[in-house]
Amino acid sequence: MARVELKQITKSFGILKAVHESDVVFEEGSFTTLLGPSGCGKTTILRMVSGLERPTGGDILIGGKRINDVPIHKRNLGLVFQNYALFPHRTIAENIAFGLKYRGVNKADAAQKVTEALDIVRLPGVEDRYPSQLSGGQQQRIAMARAIVIEPDVLLLDEPLSALDANLREEMRVELKSIQHRIGVTTIFVTHDQSEALAMSDKIIVMSDGRVEQVGAPAEVYNNPASVFVANFLGASNIVDVDVKGRGADTVTLDVPHFGAITLHADRATNLGDATRGKLVMRAEKLHLADGASPEGTVSTRGVVEAVDYQGQLARYFVRIGETRFQAMNMIDGVPFAEGAEVSVVLNPDDCSVLANEA
Amino acid sequence: MPDTATPIDKRPLVLLTPAFIAITALVVIPMSFILVYSFYENVDLAVDRVAFQFGNWQALFSDNYYHSAIWKTLRISVVVTVLAAVLGYLPAYFIAMTTFRHKWLLLLLLILPFWVSFIIRTLSWIHILGNQGALNGLFLWLGLTDEPLQMMFSEFSVMVGLIHVFLPYMILNIYVSLEGIDRNLEPAARTLGATPWQAFREVTLPLSLPGLAAGSLLVFVLTGGSYVTPLILGGPSDFLFGNLIYDAVVTELNWPMGATLSFTLLVLLGSVVILYSRFMGLNQLSKAFG
Ligand SMILES: Nc1ncnc2c1ncn2[C@@H]1O[C@H](COP(=O)(O)OP(=O)(O)OP(=O)(O)O)[C@@H](O)[C@H]1O
Ligand SMILES: [Mg+2]
Numbered sequence: 001m002a003r004v005e006l007k008q009i010t011k012s013f014g015i016l017k018a019v020h021e022s023d024v025v026f027e028e029g030s031f032t033t034l035l036g037p038s039g040c041g042k043t044t045i046l047r048m049v050s051g052l053e054r055p056t057g058g059d060i061l062i063g064g065k066r067i068n069d070v071p072i073h074k075r076n077l078g079l080v081f082q083n084y085a086l087f088p089h090r091t092i093a094e095n096i097a098f099g100l101k102y103r104g105v106n107k108a109d110a111a112q113k114v115t116e117a118l119d120i121v122r123l124p125g126v127e128d129r130y131p132s133q134l135s136g137g138q139q140q141r142i143a144m145a146r147a148i149v150i151e152p153d154v155l156l157l158d159e160p161l162s163a164l165d166a167n168l169r170e171e172m173r174v175e176l177k178s179i180q181h182r183i184g185v186t187t188i189f190v191t192h193d194q195s196e197a198l199a200m201s202d203k204i205i206v207m208s209d210g211r212v213e214q215v216g217a218p219a220e221v222y223n224n225p226a227s228v229f230v231a232n233f234l235g236a237s238n239i240v241d242v243d244v245k246g247r248g249a250d251t252v253t254l255d256v257p258h259f260g261a262i263t264l265h266a267d268r269a270t271n272l273g274d275a276t277r278g279k280l281v282m283r284a285e286k287l288h289l290a291d292g293a294s295p296e297g298t299v300s301t302r303g304v305v306e307a308v309d310y311q312g313q314l315a316r317y318f319v320r321i322g323e324t325r326f327q328a329m330n331m332i333d334g335v336p337f338a339e340g341a342e343v344s345v346v347l348n349p350d351d352c353s354v355l356a357n358e359a
Numbered sequence: 360m361p362d363t364a365t366p367i368d369k370r371p372l373v374l375l376t377p378a379f380i381a382i383t384a385l386v387v388i389p390m391s392f393i394l395v396y397s398f399y400e401n402v403d404l405a406v407d408r409v410a411f412q413f414g415n416w417q418a419l420f421s422d423n424y425y426h427s428a429i430w431k432t433l434r435i436s437v438v439v440t441v442l443a444a445v446l447g448y449l450p451a452y453f454i455a456m457t458t459f460r461h462k463w464l465l466l467l468l469l470i471l472p473f474w475v476s477f478i479i480r481t482l483s484w485i486h487i488l489g490n491q492g493a494l495n496g497l498f499l500w501l502g503l504t505d506e507p508l509q510m511m512f513s514e515f516s517v518m519v520g521l522i523h524v525f526l527p528y529m530i531l532n533i534y535v536s537l538e539g540i541d542r543n544l545e546p547a548a549r550t551l552g553a554t555p556w557q558a559f560r561e562v563t564l565p566l567s568l569p570g571l572a573a574g575s576l577l578v579f580v581l582t583g584g585s586y587v588t589p590l591i592l593g594g595p596s597d598f599l600f601g602n603l604i605y606d607a608v609v610t611e612l613n614w615p616m617g618a619t620l621s622f623t624l625l626v627l628l629g630s631v632v633i634l635y636s637r638f639m640g641l642n643q644l645s646k647a648f649g
Contacts, residue, residue, distance in 0.1 A: 050546075050550055052546050052550075072546075073554055074552075083541065085541060085543035087547075087548075087562055088566070098561075099552050102551065
């Protein structure tokens with residue numbers, strides 16, 4: 001177990017700069033997620049930590065020691081690949097014990113550890129099978145077992161759930177998190193799935209185009225996105241330009257087109273700074289549509305439903321307010337609104353956040 | 360009668376028929392003729408008498424000349440196969456693992472020699488290994504030797520020629536099985552603590568064995584049946600079993616003996632193929648991959 005620190009790390013492939021100067025810290029024992037769209041450099045960072053890729057610049061520290069020049073096989077890391085990379089010609093027991101034989105563990109102890117690892121991933125009794133005889137989810141657990149059995153200093157997971165189907169994915173998400181919790185290993189998890197990141201992480205590092213956009217706890221990143229990119233990447237958001245009308249002791253009052261004046265807690269304006277203009281982030285799931293007149297004491301306006309995307313228990317509405325199209329994700333209570341319906345659009349100021357205009 | 364039994368699926372039979380017909384017409388029937396011919400009696404040059412006698416087979420089993428030719432062919436085939444496997448693995452590994460964008464060019468280079476006649480490619484070794492050849496020229500110029508080294512027309516030059524001609528088959532077979540290995544397996548082994556060499560030995564090498572085995576079998580059988588290369592590059596005593604057949608049929612015009620020897624070679628090489636796929640079984644190896 002160890003703290004991982006990347007200092008001014010960069011990576012170029014020829015003329016392409018896959019990772020720009022970044023400082024990142026993965027705290028000891030924490031579960032940190034690298035989140036970002038495809039091609040933003042998440043795997044590259046993971047591969048640099050594991051030693052499979054050499055940084056172009058900067059330092060990698062594990063447990064305070066610079067390891068740039070330590071070869072892969074001496075780093076003591078557990079890496080789980082996106083496609084699991086189990087050895088097809090070896091049994092499950094041999095797969096899991098693979099790393100043990102380079103650590104001088106004798107046969108009997110190794111067998112014991114294999115059994116324990118299989119218990120941890122809740123798949124006892126498959127020692128003698130071959131990887132091809134297991135399902136995707138089971139292979140994923142074996143890959144996990146193979147990585148944790150060597151008691152790595154750091155566990156690196158590269159989209160380990162992306163090859164699984166939706167149901168199994170949610171199940172494995174809980175499982176994975178609980179395994180990590182039990183063994184308490186510093187974990188770096190890579191994903192482009194925001195709900196995975198929000199559900200599992202102690203800390204999320206949002207990346208875009210090889211740069212770190214924001215670092216924070218899930219609630220922080222979700223509630224207070226530091227940039228338009230982050231606001232849009234973590235769920236659908238409506239973003240409108242607003243003027244700052246006034247500031248109180250710990251409040252900010254904004255003038256929002258169509259909705260009028262709203263007052264936010266200063267907590268929700270940390271990314272606004274001293275700016276006089278900003279961007280208001282309204283989460284699609286925090287914008288409520290209501291029948292008839294606006295309820296008393298709420299901030300609301302009138303709009304027309306332009307399109308409905310029915311999703312079972314949820315519906316995504318596209319609502320026109322003046323010249324602007326807004327998105328609203330609402331639980332369906334009774335019958336969903338139909339296209340063309342006139343509705344009230346209700347905004348709860350506590351659910352909004354604001355960031356400076358240039359971000 | 361009511362149709363109670365499940366009807367037999369005829370499709371496999373239909374699909375196999377062309378292959379059966381081809382093998383029967385082109386292999387089984389001609390080989391039967393050859394077997395029959397081996398019982399005929401050679402009376403004079405090119406004059407055979409229809410008979411059913413075992414004179415030719417007796418000669419084969421009693422004459423040491425034939426036995427030593429069989430052992431020699433076996434020995435040279437084994438050496439050529441092993442050397443080709445060792446020499447072929449490196450380029451195959453390189454082509455499979457390179458991140459070079461135009462990999463097809465490398466594969467094309469491998470196939471390029473096939474555009475030049477095999478005879479010409481074989482003859483070219485005379486200019487390299489001969490007394491006035493490139494190598495001896497170099498050695499003399501460097502002062503490594505005063506006299507040209509005798510490299511041509513020996514077992515050595517025959518093996519060089521055979522390896523040269525058959526190496527592409529080996530490389531292609533190994534390449535194909537290396538290409539099929541998941542690129543993440545070696546890195547996975549490395550992160551688990553294996554050195555580059557250990558990762559290769561534990562993961563890549565065993566997974567490429569099917570290709571190595573197929574390539575080796577091919578080179579072994581091709582070497583065992585070759586006769587042109589020893590004819591061009593070998594001295595008087597550097598003959599393979601195939602050369603005995605050539606001599607019997609072309610030089611001595613003794614077709615019955617030639618038929619006997621041909622059938623023997625077929626049986627020998629055929630047994631190697633069968634034993635090989637039975638024990639080191641190609642299909643056996645592929646089982647490991649599910
Ligand atoms: N070996 C390489 N050679 C050249 N370019 C590379 C190499 N590896 C990655 N890249 C490039 O670097 C960028 C970042 O790649 P990376 O694999 O880190 O993305 P990612 O965030 O993991 O994406 P994904 O979610 O699709 O896995 C991409 O533009 C990619 O094309
Ligand atoms: Mg990736």
